[in-house]
Amino acid sequence: RESWASDSSDSVISSGSDSDSNLYKVILLGEHGVGKTSLARIFGGVEDCSDAEEAGERGEWAAKDDSQWLQNHCMKMGDAYIIVYSVTDKVSFEKASELRIQLRRARQTEDIPIILVGNKSDLVRSREVSVDEGRACAVVFDCKFIETSAALHHNVKDLFEGIIRQIRLRKDSKED
Numbered sequence: 001r002e003s004w005a006s007d008s009s010d011s012v013i014s015s016g017s018d019s020d021s022n023l024y025k026v027i028l029l030g031e032h033g034v035g036k037t038s039l040a041r042i043f044g045g046v047e048d049c050s051d052a053e054e055a056g057e058r059g060e061w062a063a064k065d066d067s068q069w070l071q072n073h074c075m076k077m078g079d080a081y082i083i084v085y086s087v088t089d090k091v092s093f094e095k096a097s098e099l100r101i102q103l104r105r106a107r108q109t110e111d112i113p114i115i116l117v118g119n120k121s122d123l124v125r126s127r128e129v130s131v132d133e134g135r136a137c138a139v140v141f142d143c144k145f146i147e148t149s150a151a152l153h154h155n156v157k158d159l160f161e162g163i164i165r166q167i168r169l170r171k172d173s174k175e176d
């Protein structure tokens with residue numbers, strides 16, 4: 001079961017797994033227009049629409065109320081984070097670093113899964129951020145990196161499988 005929502009500069013997406021007791025919250029963060037909603041739609045939005053809408057509304061509110069809501073809620077409630085930028089938008093790439101810093105501040109001691117995502121890889125001609133720059137950034141962030149195209153559904157499945165795998169790995173290692 002999965003539910004996804006995304007509608008503002010910083011979005012909340014919940015990803016369900018097999019059962020309610022095993023529900024993971026995956027939060028998509030990133031500048032407006034980078035493709036969070038598009039990525040999320042590929043993986044859900046069919047079930048649990050009410051949740052999705054509610055999260056969308058809250059997301060909108062967050063956009064209006066600066067990053068305070070983001071700091072206080074989103075950055076504390078996720079089991080995992082996907083930080084998205086658009087490879088066609090350098091500013092969104094810079095914003096991704098900012099978000100990583102905010103996240104580190106909010107969750108200092110915790111080892112939470114984070115994946116850095118360069119979306120819109122299909123827009124070859126308007127690319128402003130190279131694959132190498134994305135990779136280098138992920139090394140600094142100490143997180144995984146993947147380029148996706150929500151438009152072509154390229155690598156999107158890998159992205160979501162990757163994040164779920166990371167959540168499970170960390171849960172398992174805690175239980176041992």
Ligand code: GDP
Nearest residue numbers: 006032033034035036037038119120149150151
């Ligand atoms: P959000 O504000 O981060 O949720 O971004 P949206 O998902 O609403 O996407 C913003 C715009 O970018 C929309 O017009 C999408 O159709 C478009 N878009 C999103 N992902 C891609 C992609 O991978 N490739 C291309 N070409 N366009 C995309």
